[in-house]
Amino acid sequence: MAQGRPAAIAYLTIVQDDRTGWTGGLLVLGVGGRPLEFQCTLPVRPSRTHEILFGSSLRGHLISEIIAPVLVEKCRTPIGLLCCDQPEVFRLGDTSVFPIGLVRQAAQVEEGPIDADTLPQCETVELAGSLIDVPMERHEGALSIVNELADIPDAIEPFERIREAIREAQAQIAAAASANMTPQRFSQSRAA
Amino acid sequence: MSPLATASINQDVSIDVLSWIDNERARIADSPQLRVDAIKPRVLPIAIKPIRPKVTGFQFPEAAAWQPAEVKKDPVRPEKPKTVKSALSTPTKHHRIKPPSDVIKLEDRLFYLLQPPLELLVRGDQLDFPFEPFPYQFDGIAFLFSRHSAILADEMGLGKTMQCVSTIRLLLCSGQLRSVLLVCPKPLVSNWLREFSVWAPEIPITDISGNAAKRELTWRSREFPVKVANYELLMRDREIIVDESIHFDLVALDEAQRIKNRSSTTAEVVCSIPRTRSWALTGTPVENSPDDLVGIFEFLSPGYLQPGLPLNEMASRSQDHILRRTKDMVLDNMPPKLYRDADLDLTPEQWETYTEAEESGVVRLSDMGEELTIQHVFELVLRLKQICNFDPVTGSSVKLQRLVADMEEIAASGKKAILFSQWVNCIDKMRPELERFGPLEYHGRIPHKQREGVIDQFKNDPDSHIILMSYGAGSVGLNLQFCEYVFLFDRWWNPAIEDQAINRAHRIGAAGAVTITRMMAANTIEQRIADVLNQKREMFDALFANQDSNPVNQSGGLTKEEIFGLFGLNAAKK
Numbered sequence: 001m002a003q004g005r006p007a008a009i010a011y012l013t014i015v016q017d018d019r020t021g022w023t024g025g026l027l028v029l030g031v032g033g034r035p036l037e038f039q040c041t042l043p044v045r046p047s048r049t050h051e052i053l054f055g056s057s058l059r060g061h062l063i064s065e066i067i068a069p070v071l072v073e074k075c076r077t078p079i080g081l082l083c084c085d086q087p088e089v090f091r092l093g094d095t096s097v098f099p100i101g102l103v104r105q106a107a108q109v110e111e112g113p114i115d116a117d118t119l120p121q122c123e124t125v126e127l128a129g130s131l132i133d134v135p136m137e138r139h140e141g142a143l144s145i146v147n148e149l150a151d152i153p154d155a156i157e158p159f160e161r162i163r164e165a166i167r168e169a170q171a172q173i174a175a176a177a178s179a180n181m182t183p184q185r186f187s188q189s190r191a192a
Numbered sequence: 193m194s195p196l197a198t199a200s201i202n203q204d205v206s207i208d209v210l211s212w213i214d215n216e217r218a219r220i221a222d223s224p225q226l227r228v229d230a231i232k233p234r235v236l237p238i239a240i241k242p243i244r245p246k247v248t249g250f251q252f253p254e255a256a257a258w259q260p261a262e263v264k265k266d267p268v269r270p271e272k273p274k275t276v277k278s279a280l281s282t283p284t285k286h287h288r289i290k291p292p293s294d295v296i297k298l299e300d301r302l303f304y305l306l307q308p309p310l311e312l313l314v315r316g317d318q319l320d321f322p323f324e325p326f327p328y329q330f331d332g333i334a335f336l337f338s339r340h341s342a343i344l345a346d347e348m349g350l351g352k353t354m355q356c357v358s359t360i361r362l363l364l365c366s367g368q369l370r371s372v373l374l375v376c377p378k379p380l381v382s383n384w385l386r387e388f389s390v391w392a393p394e395i396p397i398t399d400i401s402g403n404a405a406k407r408e409l410t411w412r413s414r415e416f417p418v419k420v421a422n423y424e425l426l427m428r429d430r431e432i433i434v435d436e437s438i439h440f441d442l443v444a445l446d447e448a449q450r451i452k453n454r455s456s457t458t459a460e461v462v463c464s465i466p467r468t469r470s471w472a473l474t475g476t477p478v479e480n481s482p483d484d485l486v487g488i489f490e491f492l493s494p495g496y497l498q499p500g501l502p503l504n505e506m507a508s509r510s511q512d513h514i515l516r517r518t519k520d521m522v523l524d525n526m527p528p529k530l531y532r533d534a535d536l537d538l539t540p541e542q543w544e545t546y547t548e549a550e551e552s553g554v555v556r557l558s559d560m561g562e563e564l565t566i567q568h569v570f571e572l573v574l575r576l577k578q579i580c581n582f583d584p585v586t587g588s589s590v591k592l593q594r595l596v597a598d599m600e601e602i603a604a605s606g607k608k609a610i611l612f613s614q615w616v617n618c619i620d621k622m623r624p625e626l627e628r629f630g631p632l633e634y635h636g637r638i639p640h641k642q643r644e645g646v647i648d649q650f651k652n653d654p655d656s657h658i659i660l661m662s663y664g665a666g667s668v669g670l671n672l673q674f675c676e677y678v679f680l681f682d683r684w685w686n687p688a689i690e691d692q693a694i695n696r697a698h699r700i701g702a703a704g705a706v707t708i709t710r711m712m713a714a715n716t717i718e719q720r721i722a723d724v725l726n727q728k729r730e731m732f733d734a735l736f737a738n739q740d741s742n743p744v745n746q747s748g749g750l751t752k753e754e755i756f757g758l759f760g761l762n763a764a765k766k
Binding site: 024026027032033034035036037038039040041042044046047049050053062066067070071074075076077153154157160161164165168169172 | 238240241243244245246247248249250251252286288298301302303305306307308309312313315366
């Protein structure tokens with residue numbers, strides 16, 4: 001982390017759509033929740049073989065072993081705390097240098113009610129009025145970073161931004177595909 | 193059977209069995225053999241192709257943002273309560289900054305989309321807002337934030353100034369702007385300074401004023417990220433401002449209809465200011481013809497619109513750059529505007545003078561032949577309109593009689609009224625009759641330095657029930673929402689100007705319904721002008737059809753042909 005610079009908070013979510021597939025987005029925020037960096041994957045479409053062979057474990061495999069690691073790996077901004085809304089991302093924590101937190105209210109939309117019994121190995125920290133579950137062994141580190149992030153106005157809303165950005169990126173990909181161009185060439189041709 | 197016989201049989205059988213086995217052995221040895229192979233399954237490997245997603249990403253510039261100084265928190269204002277969100281709390285709708293359609297690159301589009309929602313910036317601890325803006329004002333801020341060329345064309349009273357100030361504040365604080373120039377009519381400079389002190393108190397702002405040396409110093413100063421100049425002053429300081437070394441990240445024009453005439457010196461000077469972003473604020477983007485819009489676009493994006501473009505094409509090309517809302521569209525609980533058309537019959541004295549003046553005037557114009565110009569026609573129109581106000585011989589005035597009668601009731605109920613007239617000398621004439629209502633005056637003859645004091649007195653003095661204004665001085669930039677009555681003593685050429693005047697009272701914060709009395713002398717030139725203007729209003733609807741705004745508010749003035757037509761004269765004569 002750069003000297004004197006407040007810790008950056010990153011948000012990661014993965015969107016699944018029957019038509020396009022699985023797309024991940026990682027947003028790093030700076031002061032006041034302003035964007036510092038955004039990374040997103042092209043949609044991942046597991047084959048029929050994947051679906052059959054991985055069965056119900058496919059989701060976990062895609063999130064925790066395929067999409068989330070590659071996003072974190074590509075991110076150039078040092079991350080202080082990674083917030084997610086899918087518990088599968090927790091598995092990244094085994095190797096990551098930063099703590100990973102599950103934003104409880106955001107996760108409950110898909111996962112149903114989450115409480116201390118659901119995640120017995122976790123403790124909570126509070127950010128902008130929202131509870132974030134972090135693994136016990138990372139609790140102290142997470143707490144000190146959350147204290148640095150006092151000016152983050154909302155701990156849940158950034159997931160909306162990622163989803164909005166993914167929609168925008170997919171719209172460009174679709175438009176480029178219909179014009180038979182790469183997204184980059186499509187952008188250039190429109191700008192011209 | 194005897195035992196001997198039995199033995200013999202057994203012997204025979206034994207012989208038969210042995211031979212049968214021998215035969216069978218021989219037969220098997222001679223027949224083809226059947227082989228059964230062992231089952232050995234083949235293994236076909238099915239490789240699971242590893243999934244390697246492609247990643248695309250952007251880092252956004254962490255510009256050196258202008259850092260606001262610590263703002264003292266209001267000790268009376270309670271701290272924002274901190275509560276933990278429950279699982280059941282419903283997600284709130286956010287106003288997001290949307291990239292304009294001319295932003296093409298994905299990276300640029302995402303930069304806007306990934307900005308925090310405006311509500312969070314307003315409610316956050318970083319910036320202090322005195323009040324939470326209305327939802328439509330958030331839309332306005334989101335519209336301006338991402339645009340390099342934009343017209344905010346909201347109806348008067350919806351808070352264009354506040355939306356502009358707040359957007360500038362957010363852009364300064366996010367490092368996207370460092371130097372801003374606001375250009376407005378001279379009487380509105382103090383209004384802009386005041387609005388900044390309310391909506392962006394931490395941002396240093398200065399007006400360009402004083403002698404030439406002081407002004408040049410201010411123009412070149414980097415101490416103030418926001419500077420305010422008036423249009424007239426731009427002409428005088430033209431040499432300084434066209435200098436490329438004074439580059440503005442944003443130039444915003446208030447009352448931008450001033451540059452609708454592309455060939456005017458004002459338009460020329462304004463368009464020559466070196467700048468990156470260009471915004472225009474106006475409640476009347478089109479006053480006379482759709483080509484007015486071309487003039488404003490010459491400032492925003494030169495050559496983007498051309499004069500004479502078909503109306504629908506002009507509307508579709510400009511659509512993404514213009515945001516226009518009317519009060520009817522955005523304010524559900526805005527008090528109504530109640531129009532009362534006072535069609536008055538002139539007093540006998542006025543009528544006699546009027547008919548004589550019109551008849552002799554028309555004869556004179558007709559006799560002028562080739563010499564006739566629009567100026568001659570215009571002079572006759574003005575003379576007749578003045579007679580409709582006051583008989584020049586006797587001072588008799590049906591409009592004043594009506595005004596006094598109405599004012600009795602208004603003053604008795606402790607209310608306040610604004611009166612607009614085209615002429616200051618008419619204001620002089622009506623003043624003696626209105627003395628008992630504590631009249632105050634606000635027009636071109638009142639020095640600028642005294643004007644704020646006049647407004648303050650009118651607001652605070654319970655004995656002052658009416659303020660007499662000229663359209664020129666009082667129709668823009670003033671907040672008089674404590675008035676419930678507006679009198680249009682005479683009608684302006686252009687209903688858009690009338691609307692601006694009316695909206696001094698009918699704006700956000702208005703206490704109740706605003707009653708507007710439009711005085712018109714029946715069967716006179718005033719009625720003919722009103723009829724022509726009413727017909728014209730419909731044309732302007734087409735330009736803003738997609739913005740659902742009220743066509744009444746976009747109407748323009750009279751053309752040369754229409755002015756000649758008021759007396760049945762042919763414009764071709766000129």
